[in-house]
Amino acid sequence: MKEDTLLVHAGRDPERNHGIVNPPLYRASTILYPTLAEFANRAARKYTGFSYGIHGTPTTFALAEALAGLSGGHRALVTSSGLSAISLALTAFLRQGDHVLVADTVYGPTRAFCRQVLSRFGVETTFYDPTIGGRIAGLIRANTRVVYVESPGSQTFEVQDVPAIAQATHARGALVMMDNTWATPLYFRAFDHGVDVEIQAGTKYIAGHSDLLLGVIVAKDEPTFRTLKDGTAAFGDCVAPDVCALALRGLRTLHIRLRHHERSALTIARWLQRRPEVQRVIHPALPEDPGHALWRRDFRGACGLFGVILKTASLPAVAALVDGLRWFKIGASWGGFESLVTNPDPRDNRSATPWAETGTLLRLNIGLEAVEDLTADLEEGFARLNAAL
Ligand SMILES: Cc1ncc(COP(=O)(O)O)c(C=O)c1O
Missing domain, CATH: 3.90.1150.10 (Aspartate Aminotransferase, domain 1)
Structure with a gap:
């Protein structure tokens, strides 16, 4: 299937929805369970099912499914803004004592998050020259867990050699996260270039109409997705159904x-x-x-x-x-x-x-x-x- 077709059809199933073209908009906090036993076992629904509104409804899942399909990734999480996608993705993978390498030309609030928040939790950030390419190997330490890429860079548009960075990063056992908002998955195939976690501010082109805030985190595989889900669930971040429906509308064009x-x-x-x-x-x-x-x-x-x-x-x-x-x-x-x-x-x-x-x-x-x-x-x-x- 070509991407144009995918954009039109992903995340919706009219046959299961009375023939209605778009997915229904579910408003939910409480989700009911038929028995106490199922309620007690609600953690089993964590990755694929519906347990509580914060963890997703059919509307959020429809959007996430469409976005994962668009990226060619495994599964996606949607968050309340592009910045929350960035901070939640970084937090999900970083622990006290870790080191993160961040492109010097990242979106300003990403830099601020690293300097002002991650530092308080014992995570050290080194900002690297975005034109470094494979020479990033020289900056990777034993405790470097994430190399964070944004290409082109914010405001000054430096293009990064993502495959070279990914190769050096993977050789040292770390993972590559990328803010791919500028190109969108249509113009840069992050997973084909070695990225493990793709982030987008859905606020920009995906929404396309300056009327909503949305973040997207796409994982390359199930273990990466589960680390993201486990790491982000504790923060209580979520996206309202109206926002998901508007984002799906934007995505179609x-x-x-x-x-x-x-x-x-x-x-x-x-x-x-x-x-x-x-x-x-x-x-x-x-x-x-x-x-x-x-x-x-x-x-x-x-x-x-x-x-x-x-x-x-x-x-x-x-x-x-x-x-x-x-x-x-x-x-x-x-x-x-x-x-x-x-x-x-x-x-x-x-x-x-x-x-x-x-x-x-x-x-x-x-x-x-x-x-x-x-x-x-x-x-x-x-x-x-x-x-x-
Ligand atoms: C490259 C980039 N990433 C992330 C964001 C954050 O997106 P949001 O405004 O949805 O928090 C922005 C916002 O301008 C951005 O330019």
Whole structure:
């Protein structure tokens, strides 16, 4: 079955549901048991059955099944946000005295979780240069349990050599976790590249409509899934049925939206490359990008999120550009149908790989508007920028 077909059909079974196309939406806390003996044995339902609302309903299971199928993984867990998926997955595998290697360019709150929370529980984090590839072997210690990858990196889009990292990591008995939100499983097949635990902020492209928060953790096999389930159940994190139903709705059109985002973003990236105000466009699908060769080798496509470095460092001039934009709105998150812009400062978030660029970095999330409108908006923005310089 091709992925487009899988996206349309996964996680639903109209024949078992009166012919109704979408899975029913179950609201549940209490789940009833026919006998005291079955109630006493409820732990037996832990991995596959229904025991209490927090541990899943047919609605959560439908979403998890569809997401595991999409990733080509074994089974999935859904969580209340992308960040909770990250913190729960790390916590499930790490113990006091362990060491974790984390890419220096990870999503800022992932870094904060390692530094502020894991450290309190006796887990040491080393942030590594995301371009390290197989040389990561030199950083792996006897107590390194997890190597955490995010590719491309947050804000600065460094592409990681995931197969080389996975090979070195597995040779030392540790496991590879990856935040695969940027590419989604459609454009990066994490499990084919040696990843053991795939994480996604379903909030972004899976949801696709900026109206929900969702995390996804996919395990490569049953033992990995059970470690995740055991480790996460204690936290009481769960996803409401309405959110699952909305996420399933988003999932059905992921492939269509992503192709559109990809095409528009590349068109705008190339347009920006030709602008005299621009120092560099950071987009792994551009041949000039330092991560392009790896991206071409390992990825099947690109999403709508990329960076552009403006030559000017003048905040008032950049504000004149950004504040007056009509279609690009200022806001966190990405992956929705609408275009967004922010001005992250990578210096806030790096230790192993200092940010040496001059100018101003803008992060663009290209939505589903017409490219002509978006470039016209930016063109007027550049006129305001130049007038303010
Ligand atoms: C790469 C990446 N991973 C994870 C997250 C966290 O997702 P959420 O906002 O659902 O917590 C984000 C959010 O921006 C992100 O950019």
